[in-house]
Amino acid sequence: LAKTTQPISMDSYEGQEVNITCSHNNIATNDYITWYQQFPSQGPRFIIQGYKTKVTNEVASLFIPADRKSSTLSLPRVSLSDTAVYYCLVGVPYGGATNKLIFGTGTLLAVQP
């Protein structure tokens, strides 16, 4: 399984755009990049997933360069409620009898007023 590296923590202010970058140099051809969010004492929650180029949904955007060795989660205009840990995961997310998720330490985003 590809190893991911992301910053341990980031600080931001309300209304700013936040970009969290994840490195995954050993990503395999069939791997997708998925981001989850976790609030304290809650289960992780799926945010966004992509294979290449750019993906956007109502919550975030995901930018993946052509070599796919890194990815950037972009959160537009963060609010205090976006304070959470954000995890970057790499793997095949479907199709098998098991698609276990391997979590790293994640990035703790702290949004201040």
Added chain:
Amino acid sequence: EPEVTQTPSHQVTQMGQEVILRCVPISNHLYFYWYRQILGQKVEFLVSFYNNEISEKSEIFDDQFSVERPDGSNFTLKIRSTKLEDSAMYFCANQRENEQYFGPGTRLTVT
């Protein structure tokens, strides 16, 4: 939106006791998982379950752990003889298509 539910939300038990953590998965989701998260640490995979049998288990999931679907809907994690180091949040998850849906977790405290 359908949700995964877990009971109890908090369980306190004495070392050596058996505990059963329960999960009600989203209906029609066929892949089930248990994860745990020790306070301040990473979310760790324990076991995956598909078609009424274990698909994969981690090194953490030793003989003290077991999973089953006792009535075809609920999904349980049993720890036979709890240890202090079993204190953690335990999350149940379902997979549908390319997403995993996590429950709110059970906080297990072993004293």
